[in-house]
Amino acid sequence: MTTACDVLVVGAGPVGLTLANLLGQQGIDVLVVEREHELIDYPRAVGIDDEALRAMQTAGLVDEVLPHTIPDQKIYMVNGDRMILSEVNPTTREFGWPRRNGFVQPLVDQVLLAGLDRFPNAAVRFGAEVTDLAEDADGVVATLANGETVRALYVVAAEGGASPTRKRLGISFEGETRPTDGIVIDVANDPIGTPHAVFGGDPARSYASIALPHGIRRWEFTLFENETEADVDNDEFVFGLLAPHVPDPSKLDIIRRRVYRHHARIAGRFRHGRIFLAGDAAHVMPVVGGQGWNSGIRDAFNLGWKLAAVVKGLSTDGLLDTYETERLGHVTQMVAVSLGMAKEMTDHDPQKAAERDRIAANRTPEEREAQKRQAFKPQPQFDQGVVVHTPLPTFKTLPDRDVPRLAGSIFPQPTATDADGVEMLLDDATGQGWRILTWNNDPTAFLSDRQRAALDRLGARLVQVVPKAQLPWARKQATAGVTVIGDLGGESGLQAWFDARPVGAVIVRPDHVIAAECLAQELDDVLGKVFEAACIA
Incomplete structure (x- = not known):
């Protein structure tokens, strides 16, 4: 068959x-x-x-996913003496959601x-x-x-x-596998009860202790080369791992335990x-x-x-x-x-751990703040692919200022309003799929019939962004097929995004990546280049 x-x-x-x-x-x-x-029901990702x-x-599933999360979960990186080496606690909502969630x-x-x-x-x-x-x-x-x-x-x-x-x-699958395994232990009725996660860089034995939704606590421990899966099945061995973390490991309600490998490939x-x-x-x-x-x-x-x-x-x-x-x-x-x-x-290695601790203790306040907001996490930034980089003019009064090039990065998702003034996240206000957003302008004024037809085939959204105060006027004047949304202002609003760069139009892909940004008058030509990059028939 x-x-x-x-x-x-x-x-x-x-x-x-x-x-x-x-x-x-x-x-x-x-x-x-x-x-x-x-x-599969065994322990895996927690973030x-x-x-x-x-x-x-x-995908239309976020409301069903959220009940199984801990928003804004803080992480403490500590050493063997539980001295905090760094704290990870990004509170941004740049993309509409908490950056870290258990x-x-x-x-x-x-x-x-x-x-x-x-x-x-x-x-x-x-x-x-x-x-x-x-x-x-x-x-x-x-x-x-x-x-x-x-x-x-x-x-x-x-x-x-x-x-x-x-x-x-x-x-091929190139990379490395760590010589030692790790063990994951999930426990119901969280015996600690704190909402954060702790990663312990203890040279005696590294560990993680992570709060999860629904009263679950996860521990992860590094195993040594002489320790095997047979040891993991032994309650006394597991209780010994947990003894430094809880008063009585024998009273824990262990859901599952599993050995895993550390791969980077x-x-x-x-x-x-x-x-x-x-x-x-x-x-x-x-x-x-x-x-x-x-x-x-x-x-x-x-x-x-x-x-x-x-x-x-x-x-x-x-x-x-x-x-x-x-x-x-x-x-x-x-x-x-x-x-x-x-x-x-x-x-x-105790010497390497001591050097790590020394470096952490000497971090500047700026370096600590960068750690806190998770600046070490690489953000997607595509230089090639379905991306068109356009020359951007500079602000002559700020000769030392670099104009950020955001084509190839993710477009933000602030709270905005629909045409009726109802507040919601940007993607809900505009709709999904290909989108063209213009500040204050009617995007159709800058698009040829040919490009409009191509956008129609794609089911693309044409979005006119105006300050919320202009909504009553803009809604009455809106061209058929154009979605009008209201900007709420503030540092995270779309006006602030457009203020930060000398462009008036942005082309956003279905995966929310910026395909191109340009002046309003360049829109038709730049859109054609985006279509070429996307191999649009």
């Missing part, structure tokens, strides 16, 4: 399920196959960031799985293992362990770091013809940075709108090459940062 679909996703983890939801929204026929018979929550918002991954995965019930064109099959992939000129045929076949236009392998697909394709390529790697199949990183799960969601968000555009015939296949072009550089940075943090906090 042969099943047909537009996109076959291998792996029902968070990346595969997120991608399937995004494709389902776009009317793409998507099938997810998972070799296990149910969702979801603002970019990932915005992706959940785009969460229970299995419950969020369940939300993603249930989300597919919304789409008649999306399906999941558990107990379905892919044993072979054969590509031809028209697509890919996947053979399942039971002998069935699935024909798809494209395949996305999101089946984890041990990815059989990656190995089958002969794609990146696939040699993310695309092989019609087959793509995403999530851990494409890259793995140490858990200390809390970015493994989030990096996989970025993969799904970047690849989802591109696959939908190509399957629908809106863009040519060349658009899919930009997935690797855009994601590889950023994930390489993220792996390096996570690896550096892991080595800093899990090094058991």
Whole structure:
């Protein structure tokens, strides 16, 4: 028996399920196959960031995800004497959501799985293992362990770091694996009860103690080379690990315990013809940075709108090459940062730990503030791909000021109003998909009929941003097909964003990345260049 679909996703983890939801929204026929018979329920990620929550918002699932999070979760990095080395507590809402959030991954995965019930064109099959992939000129045929076949236009392998697909394709997975393992212990009825997380760089044995939603506490400990999985199954051994942290480990309600490896690896390529790697199949990183799960969601968000555009015939296949072009550089940075943090906090050399403590003690207030706001986290910034960099004029009165180039970065999401003055997050006010935002101007005044027709085919949104005070007037004057929204002002408002750079128009991709920014009069020409970069047919 042969099943047909537009996109076959291998792996029902968070990346595969997120991608399937995004494709389902776009009317793409998507099938997810998972070799296990149910969702994985063992301990994995514990942190979801603002970019990932915005992706959940785009997928229409954020309201279901939020009950399983701890917003604005603070992290203390401490040494063996519990002296605070640094504090991570970013309170920005630049993208509309808290930058750091604790969460229970299995419950969020369940939300993603249930989300597919919304789409008649999306399906999941558990107990379905892919044993072979054969590509031809028209697509890919996947053979399942039971002998069935699935024909798809494209395949996305999101089946984890041990990815059989990656190995089958002969794609390298370069990097390193730490010589020692770690143990995760999840406990119900949190015996500590504090809302924050602590990462302990104790040279005697490094650890993490993390508060999770619903009264769950997670501990992670580094194991030494002479300690094995058999030790982890021994209650006395586990109680010994926990004894420095709670009065009586024997009274803990342990939900689960599991051994894991510290990997830092990146696939040699993310695309092989019609087959793509995403999530851990494409890259793995140490858990200390809390970015493994989030990096996989970025993969799904970047690849989802591109696959939908190509399957629908809106863009040519060349658009899919930009997935690797855009994601590889950023994930390489993220792996390096996570690896550096892991080595800093899990090094058991007392001399190196003492040097780390000395450096931390001598940080300036500015350096401490940068740590606090998580400035060490690389933000996505694409120099190539679906990005057009336009020459920007400088402010002559400020010769030493660098005009920030934001094309290729993520567009902010402040609170704004719809045309009726109702306050909501920007993406809800404008709608999703391709968007053109102009400050105060009617965008149609700067667009040719040809570009308007192309925007209509894309289902793009034309957005006129005005100060809230102008809403009654602007709404009456609005051109058909133009969405008018009101800016609330303030440091985080859209007026402040436009004030900071000499442009009056911005072109935003479906994944909220700025494709280009320009003067209003340049809009038609720059839009044409964006369409060219996006291989729009």
